[in-house]
Amino acid sequence: MNDIIGTALGPLATNCYIVPGDADNAIVIDPASSGEVEALLSSNDLKAGAIIITHGHFDHFAGVARLRELYGAPVYAPELDREMLASESKSWAWFMHGIDFTPIVPDVFFENGESFSVCGVEFSVMGAPGHTAGSCLLFCKRFGAVFTGDVLFKNGCGRTDGFSGSDRCMAQFPVIITFIPVTVNKLLSAPKKRVLASMIINQKNCQQKFPFVNEVIV
Ligand SMILES: [Fe+2]
Numbered sequence: 134m135n136d137i138i139g140t141a142l143g144p145l146a147t148n149c150y151i152v153p154g155d156a157d158n159a160i161v162i163d164p165a166s167s168g169e170v171e172a173l174l175s176s177n178d179l180k181a182g183a184i185i186i187t188h189g190h191f192d193h194f195a196g197v198a199r200l201r202e203l204y205g206a207p208v209y210a211p212e213l214d215r216e217m218l219a220s221e222s223k224s225w226a227w228f229m230h231g232i233d234f235t236p237i238v239p240d241v242f243f244e245n246g247e248s249f250s251v252c253g254v255e256f257s258v259m260g261a262p263g264h265t266a267g268s269c270l271l272f273c274k275r276f277g278a279v280f281t282g283d284v285l286f287k288n289g290c291g292r293t294d295g296f297s298g299s300d301r302c303m304a305q306f307p308v309i310i311t312f313i314p315v316t317v318n319k320l321l322s323a324p325k326k327r328v329l330a331s332m333i334i335n336q337k338n339c340q341q342k343f344p345f346v347n348e349v350i351v
Pocket of ligand 1: 188190264283
């Protein structure tokens, strides 16, 4: 496997991405469940070398405990969403009806402006609070991709009525939208530039807003 795989998982069809890393390692981003991820990894002769959670809603980390147990993979998550990962109510676990909540204590926290490397792949963090305090965009230069979590949604931006959500912060969304092309062009040099959102977004609008985007994976 030499490119990113996207798959929709769980009751909310939350997009999970599997990013190839060094050797047989893969980086799993936002696993809403574990079984499908295990199957995808296995069919590609990969193992989870790391897990990244884009923000603290349970539909983005419901599969993390099992994958961590199976592969011993370290878990990366935004510092500002730390308490959400430990809380059934704050993480909106009730959206994942029928799936038992398991709290997560990440191995590594990341913050706005940081870069970190996992399995030989570098990610740069741009904080984009509003949906949650720790919501961010994760830029991955190697694959020309920006993982947007729930910052982007089909009709605009992610909802702001959950724990640590903020209308005031999300009011900066137009600024974020304006900033994305600048940041993408600065951080992504690959000829193929992609927006990879966690939920379904409007591909046409997205490509109109971001004319540099070659592909939107939803
Ligand atoms: Fe969310």
